[in-house]
Amino acid sequence: MTATRAFAAQNGQTPLAEMSIDRRAPGPKDVAIDILYCGVCHSDLHTARGEWNGVRFPCVPGHEIVGRVTAVGGDVTKVKVGDLAGVGCMVDSCRTCPSCQEGLEQYCEGPHSFQGTYNGWNDGSGENTYGGYSAAIVVDEHFVLTVGHDETDLAGVAPLLCAGITTWSPLRHWQVGPGKKVGVVGIGGLGHMGVKLAHALGAHVVAFTTSADKKQDALDLGADEAVLSRDRAEMKPHRGSFDFILNTVAAPHDLDAFTALLKRDGTMVLVGVPEHPHPSPSVGALIFGRKAIAGSLIGGIPETQEMLDFCAEHGITSDIEMIRMQEIDTAYDRMLKSDVKYRFVIDMASLK
Ligand code: NAP
Ligand code: ZN
Ligand code: ZN
Secondary structure (H helix, E strand, O other): OEEEEEEEEOOOOOOOEEEEEEEOOOOOOEEEEEEEEEEOOHHHHHHHOOOOOOOOOOEOOOOOEEEEEEEEOOOOOOOOOOOEEEEOOEEEOOOOOHHHHOOOHHHOOOOOOOEEOOOOOOOOOOOOOOOOOEOEEEEEHHHEEEOOOOHHHHHHHHHHHOHHHHHHHHHHHOOOOOOOEEEEEOOOHHHHHHHHHHHHOOOEEEEEEOOHHHHHHHHHHOOOEEEEOOOHHHHHHHOOOEEEEEEOOOOOOOOHHHHOOEEEEEEEEEOOOOOOOOOOOOHHHHHOOOOEEEEOOOOOHHHHHHHHHHHHHHOOOOOEEEEEHHHHHHHHHHHHOOOOOOEEEEEHHHHO
């Protein structure tokens, strides 16, 4: 065991504070990583502030982890000491169920589902897991990703480990590409990556935002059009025209405003997980047009590697604002006001 510095939420009410956690000695298949940067996901906020059920405190959030490999077990083949490496939202799963066998570990059907990088074993069956707001982590190589980007881009790579894969997976599953009109709703951490990735996949991309000052940004990120979603006159010309809409909004809102924009047989995928439910969508709006509302959870390990390799090849990273670990609560407060362009990333040197 190695005592490791970390930042933890103690109870959902008080600010996060420094805490020492134990990291296991690397086993034969384990990789030890010195964490250099960790992205700040809205899921960290939902968890740290106790908005979701089943949080085990103390909780060390953080699942957008990049760093340098410092030790590997004898059976590890994926990375070697000195390599850059990433860890996303999962650190284990059953490995044998149909979903795990298909490389969709996020949908593990085993008795304990997948193990989150933080707040894992939330059914109480095992020890809690502690995430990337820490100086180092030890992870089975199956859940370690290789990083092909230049080292100078590393901080902007961190958010790909959640925001990147959570938007990539549904874009790929619903076959977004040339000839498809795609909407991205909510231009935050996930949404800004959704715009970049859908654009890189060749789709016609329309960004929907509630923040007037983000319209020009969305065009700069790669959107072909940007719409103020609370302005009915701006929404109207898009009715019945979308093949696919990726909705990343972290708060309850009127889904009908967006299902109205889908074509016949179009799908809107929800990835945001608000603290309180959305108002129930209109069934009529779905029936007339055979439209679908679906959900999607992060992404499996093979598709996470595929996304990282695609981003390295196309020079894609996240637009970030670097913070010190000690500034995390202020960052959460700003995130709640949609005031982040477009992902906070913690410089872990501030903890060490
Ligand atoms: P974020 O950076 O806070 O972005 C959310 C965006 O939603 C905001 O920037 C804002 O964009 C928009 N928004 C916020 N409040 C709104 C409101 N009341 N009405 C309409 N739009 C609003 O959050 P994130 O990190 O991208 O995460 C988004 C959600 O996805 C969170 O609930 C998170 O827990 C969830 N998540 C899910 C998965 C998954 O696997 N499904 C993975 C990661 C995260 P505009 O300013 O452009 O309107
Ligand atoms: Zn996340
Ligand atoms: Zn499984």
